[in-house]
Amino acid sequence: MVREYQEEYFVRVALVVDTHVPRRERRDRFGDSPRLEAAISLAASIADALSRGENLIDVLGAGREVQFLQAGRHRAPLEQILENLACLEPTRDDPTELLHASLAEHWRSLSTMICVFLQANPARRNLVQAALEAGCSVKVILIESDRRDRQAEEELAALPGIELTLLRPEQILAGTMHEL
Numbered sequence: 001m002v003r004e005y006q007e008e009y010f011v012r013v014a015l016v017v018d019t020h021v022p023r024r025e026r027r028d029r030f031g032d033s034p035r036l037e038a039a040i041s042l043a044a045s046i047a048d049a050l051s052r053g054e055n056l057i058d059v060l061g062a063g064r065e066v067q068f069l070q071a072g073r074h075r076a077p078l079e080q081i082l083e084n085l086a087c088l089e090p091t092r093d094d095p096t097e098l099l100h101a102s103l104a105e106h107w108r109s110l111s112t113m114i115c116v117f118l119q120a121n122p123a124r125r126n127l128v129q130a131a132l133e134a135g136c137s138v139k140v141i142l143i144e145s146d147r148r149d150r151q152a153e154e155e156l157a158a159l160p161g162i163e164l165t166l167l168r169p170e171q172i173l174a175g176t177m178h179e180l
Helices: 034-051 078-086 096-104 122-133 150-157 169-173
Strands: 012-017 056-062 066-071 112-117 137-143 162-167
Touching (some): 012 096, 034 078, 034 112, 034 169, 056 096, 066 078, 066 096, 112 122, 122 137, 137 150, 150 162
Parallel strands (some): 112 137
16 A cells, blocks of 8 residues: 655635725715625625635735634634624725735735725725736626726726626625626
């Protein structure tokens, strides 16, 4: 009998959730941002789908500080991911630089980064660019707003190797989406 060593490789996915809601953004009657609610709901669905496989999932969201949770492969259960996502609060200051700094130490171990962004801007483009340069595949889901910056969206979409999907919050919140 011969025993052969085979190195195991696990797919490590960073799920980045944008929580920056500008002051001027439209709110619902409870004072909540429909786009942030849609982003959190979509991130929960993505985490659910990823947790069914053999993936390691790093869930990141930022408010005043970065919330980081590693799940999958017998780590935190899906319920803990959902609890963390439910606790995300909107932030008035753009947390992209905080997220970038938190991810910088993990670039080499990440296979994929999935970003649920509420807006496109140069800071988010730089975050995606850094992930691409580190060899990550990147999917960006942009929750559209009424005040879209089409030039920033085009610059983000122009990055080589990025997959960009534009969604309306109503699509997500209605529960009519079945795949991305």
